[in-house]
Amino acid sequence: MKLIYHLSEEAYVQFNMHHIENSKTVQTSLKLQRFGIPILYLFVAIVLSRVTEMPLAYLLVGFAILGLAWILFYPRYFYRSIKKRTEKFIQEGDSKGILGTHEMTLTDEGITDISEGRQTSASWQSLQRLTEDDHNLYIYNTSMSAYILPKQEIAQWREVKDLVLDKMR
Template identity: 40%
Template sequence: MEITYDVTEEAYIDFNLYHAKNSKTLKKTMTMQRVLVPIIYLVMAVVLSFVLDIPILFMVIPFLIIGILWAIFYPKYFYRHIQKSSKKLLREGKNEGVLGTHTMIFTEAGLREVSATGEKLVSWAGIEHIGEDASNLYLYNSGLSAFIVPKGKLADVSEVRQFLLAKVKGRI
């Protein structure tokens, strides 16, 4: 099976967002920041109320409101930051190997990806797992990188998905 497709800046950003939303480490980091910052705000309110000799209620209520707003809006900020960082990284240097036209050839032994910068051969054992969102399939070849395959270029997404699931076997 052979597929020719373009990896766009949008697909690259989608991959980074998908990875952030599904990485155990990043989810844990975001949860800790989402919870610890409001706790720090409350501790600051208590300390400031004693230091400034202000009734504790006058300090706790504003800091509590700020902490709740932080907990609600932090995930949106976090993912927007990932989008901006991804765009900056793309604009930093040459990205012909990441963005642009790619041809992927699936064989029984593995996959071959051909791009403007060369060719990569990966056996099925080299694919750690498969990820998927609304617009792309991600074939992870390491914990941080993946082959991005836009679903819009696939004639039959379910057929490709089943083929990949059979080859990767339980690493989804």
């Protein structure tokens, strides 16, 4: 099966966001940052109450409010910053071979992807997993990279998904 599609900056950003949202390592780090910082705030309140003449109750209330705001708004900030960094990376770096027109061939042996100045191949056994979101299929060839197939660009994406899942078994 041969597929010709255009990989846009938007699809690349969607992949990075999908990967981050589904990475156990990133999610663990996010939870640690989200809840660890407010605990640190409470510790700072205790230290400040001992160093200064301020009552602990006032400091705890103030830092608890700050901590609650952090817990509520930090995930939004975290994901927005990842998205901006990814967009900046694309604009600053050489995205030749990543973005643009791709010609992917699915054979009995595996996948071959040809794009501007770049050709990659992977056997079915070397592929890690297939995931998807509303916009794309992601065929992971390593734990951090994947072939990104935009669903809107590939009319037969369901057949591609079934074929890939069958071959990866």
